[in-house]
Amino acid sequence: MKNVYKPITAEIVDVITETPTIKTFVVRPRETIAFKAGEFMEVTVPGVGEAPFTPSSSPSVKDTIDFTIMKVGKVTEAIHDMEKGALVGVRGPFGKGYPLDAWKGKEILIVGGGVGGAPLRALFLALVERLGDFKKILYCYGARTPQDIVYKKQIMEEWPRIDPKKVEIRLTVDEGDETWKGNVGVVTTVVKDLGLNLNNSVAIVCGPPIMMKFATFRLVEIGYPDNAIYLSMEKNMSCGIGKCGHCMLGEYMVCKDGPVLTYDLIKDKPAIWD
């Protein structure tokens, strides 16, 4: 009998400072864990507790997993204090990942903000690894300031070079600085003139609640059907396996039925953005 509440020990093998409040932790679990982009894991800081995070590394990397974590409270502060060599625990993966197979032949729009870039990187890398399956990828990402952009080198230098005909990256910041030459404004300001065929496109959104809300409204306004809008819902979670009741959104248990849910399923549920 397997105990799903027990974490598997994992060693932190690298810590990358992404922004003043966000770090990426590369961990090596003692057992190999396979996950799909969009599935999440519960990460344990020993003695402090657990919190849900979505791996941000490519699912095809097998021996290590990256978690990109913003410092916001108890568990996340404790992990920010941890260094290379320290031990954490992981449980999972849980939930349903992005349905990549169902998107074959489609044009993919990704809209992200802040630390929401974490699951989107795992998704982006998974998409790029089978780029032949998709017509186009347009990745729009917004951060508060240029300093707050996660995966700066990848997103600004490497990704735009992957296949400029097929893969486009658009960045924006709420507030620029003297070095910033790009767009200034919230992420919805770059979600326009998409050049995508909306009848054959899906949109994936992940970011802070307020950004998710306005991005979704924008996508609906542009003409995306509700069932083509994939939202990563951030709800309070404890068990991660559909038992503890914390993550309910209407009848959905976000940990088990999500965390990615299409807008048509949840738009009439109470308080989806809170």
Add this chain to the structure above:
Amino acid sequence: METHYVTEADFVSLLSRLEKQGDLYVATHEDDKVAIKPFSEVGDFTYPGVRAFQPLKPLFFSMLEEVAEYPTEEEALRESKPFAIIGAASCDLRAIQALDRVFLEGDFKDPFYEERRRKGLIVSFDCTDPLDTCFCVLMGLNPYPEGGFDLNLTKVEGGYIVEVGSDKGKKVVDENKSLFKPATENHLSQRQAIRSKVTETVEKQSKEFRPAAAWQEILARAFDDSAWARNVETCVECAACLFICPTCQCFLLYDERAGDRYKRLKMWDACAYRNFAKVAGGANPRPHLVERFKHRYYHKLDYFPKNYGFEACTGCGRCIVACPGKIDMRKVLKEVCKS
């Protein structure tokens, strides 16, 4: 299904034998209530007649238990001792079915619940003395068990009819053959009479609360009804209704240091608490009490049926008795139905 007859005295002998095989809990009368107690304290059995004041869920889903220790190599999960509970009402059985769906279905099972379910023998009974707060019939149940038991008892002249409901129950009968006699036509007609009479009583007291349409249909229209806010006024946020509810299964995992190791505990939690669904950064889908109050009704009568096909309210009425604010679920629903 297979039925037998056992005299009152022989049934107590059966209990003494069951006690040797594990922990034994029996329903017993205490003041004006029925309580579940260890047989070792009670030493006898009197027919309960109605559900116990406490739900059976703590026997399967502990209020607080250690669920993991880390970092350690994979430890074998603790085996639990066999146990039997004598005195589950029809509503109690429905509640266990609801917990089964949550804890045992899906990609992951709760191994602790599973182990307790495997080790537990459940003996139920036909209600003979419903309380005035009983409304099982409004939740699609009869006040007598129709499934989900290992053995079921019906009080008849001089003893009990014992109906076998599972292999586990059959084993008990087979191993104690000498104590059982055949149930006669007369016994079975006594059972029929009791069942009709008690059902009629519960029907009668529930009549004024019977909804005009299915609960789900009513709730689909009632989300913005002002009756919710009116009815929550006397709520003191103690969550007694949730802890006493036989189907409420919310919990929280939390970690503690234990010497050079850490342990993870699983503790009952309640959606009535303000921070239950709050996320870091402060967003909270149900910041107001009335939203949390409604969530409970919607979970039991709309969300749960959508997920599992039946209501997660059993009509046991424990929440009505437990509420210091005198909130009566039947009345709340009646008001909500009106509009």
